[in-house]
Amino acid sequence: MGFLARHRQIILYGLALAVIIFLVRWLEIRYILADDSVDIYIGVIALLFTGLGVWLAIKLRKPKVETVIVEKEILLTPPVVFVLNENEVKRLNLSRRELEVLHWMAAGLSNQEIADKLFVSLNTVKTHTAQLFEKMEVKRRTQAVDLGKKLGLIP
Amino acid sequence: MGFLARHRQIILYGLALAVIIFLVRWLEIRYILADDSVDIYIGVIALLFTGLGVWLAIKLRKPKVETVIVEKEILLTPPVVFVLNENEVKRLNLSRRELEVLHWMAAGLSNQEIADKLFVSLNTVKTHTAQLFEKMEVKRRTQAVDLGKKLGLIP
DNA sequence: TGCAAAATCACCCGAAAGTATGACCGCTGA
């Protein structure tokens, strides 16, 4: 960008000033301003050039943008806190007991151990696992655990 | 905020205008300006008020606040990149085949399915799992998978 | 209050998983 282009505003301003002075002189000669109207005359000039100044300022310092950068932290995988995916639980229609069984299953417990932990019989645990597998559409406990983790049913 | 406070700039501007006019009149009386110096006089006024205009514009114009929300994603456990915990593999003295079996085990495959996938017999897979369980000091495949995940042996 | 869902338990049976043991082969490092 050349000097002319870069300072176009200022050059225009200077030209405007010259034109205004010329006009004023011309008006002065034409109508022979009365002494009393000098302050009105000054006022008009002042207003005019104030407007010019404002225009200049706005034009010249164009991008007065205060950019406020707000960093929004998005945690993709919570570190310790595990949040149960309620939607999946509802979608699969899993009962509380079934989810509990799945949890201990994922921890590596056998059906008998889960039965002992939940104070129920082995048969009951078997019923729960069977229902769980049917609802999750899997065949084995390892598949259930794998899918359960992927769906956010277990940590 | 009251009217006065809100329009302080404009009121100041008005006052400045009045002061300038008063000064000019005073100077006029004092020194009796020559007709010839009228354009210089106008020039000075113009410059003064242009400056005032610029100052006004700068002061008045609120810096346009542009709020840019930068979403900063914080990955705690990278979902795609899995790095095998070599140290644990060495510590437990796990062979390549055993690790491979563990991997498919975690995916929910049965021993027969793993055998088919690795093009070996079911008995071979059983041998590998047995060795794996002994080295990992676990009793069941679900335990092996759980521990494997915790030790970073599998994704 | 009454009903559907959940939870509980039982029995049978076959499939899968896990245990124990032994054997063979190929590679590698002392």
Add this chain to the structure above:
DNA sequence: TCAGCGGTCATACTTTCGGGTGATTTTGCA
């Protein structure tokens, strides 16, 4: 060269898992 290890496979056996079916009790909700 040969002992050791990893990988392979096999047989035999026990345990656990999972499917199928049926039944009773408890509970949450309309």
